[in-house]
Amino acid sequence: MSLRQFEYALAVAEAGSVTAAAERLHVAQPSVSQQIRGLERELGVELFARTPTGLVPTVVGRAFLREAQVAVSASRRARATARAGAEELVGELVVVVQMGFGARQLPRALSALRRRFPRLEVTVFEEPSSAELDRLCRRGVVDLALMAACERSPADAHHLGDEDFVVVLGAGHPRLAADRVELRELEGEPWVRFDRASALDGVLTNVLRDSGPAPATAARVSQTATAVRWAANGLGVTLVPASAVPHGHEHFARPVSPAVSQPVIAVVRHNPGPAETALLDLLREENWSGSASPTAPSPVS
Structure with a gap:
């Protein structure tokens, strides 16, 4: 077995067909087919089921692909580390973010990282479930994660600051006249929830647990920007991290009382390479506290 075969199998799983995978890999279709058949022969199992709509990983195939992704990611990190000594950092950096966190800070840090290492490829995705995010970190498929809580040791987990939450109100809402909104004043309001x-819906549930009846649900959405826009248009109120409020909608947002916040924890993989270390340093320089000047937080203790 070879890393090339792993990469081909992962491409087929993502693209859904050999033809699409070959186009993505910039290789001939017969080459991809040959590598997949050879891999299945060597393993003695069928990795993909051939269906009328394309290739679908089998149960065994899905288990194999998870481990293949770990191996491919490790190989890319090893190549990046080897070239870093020549200040030619290349390869892939995989970053996962708890949905709604660092919406302003992370893009600035990544932009600075790309200017420093223009050949570095960065993949970023948001994960709404904190449990799934923690699982990804433990499996070693993520190079750096931003989350509210983790089970990692202080050497891997770094407290960057705290993410304040704000309530977003519709245009003309009477509470917009206040500088801060008391949560008890929102009793009976419909909510745009997640x-x-x-994890964001869990924050809302915990905040309103002692405020009376369960919050009325006007709608459920999967993205913070959608929640803000729908709330601003009067569908209901919503609670989101302050940094997740899209530009142009800040005047619909108000701090809440009692204050709601969550810690922002950066978790790096074990034995981090130069890319992860550089990104962590850049994230430390960002302002996570809402104050005028950035701080340099210390690791979690």
């Missing part, structure tokens, strides 16, 4: 498995 998916039930989302």
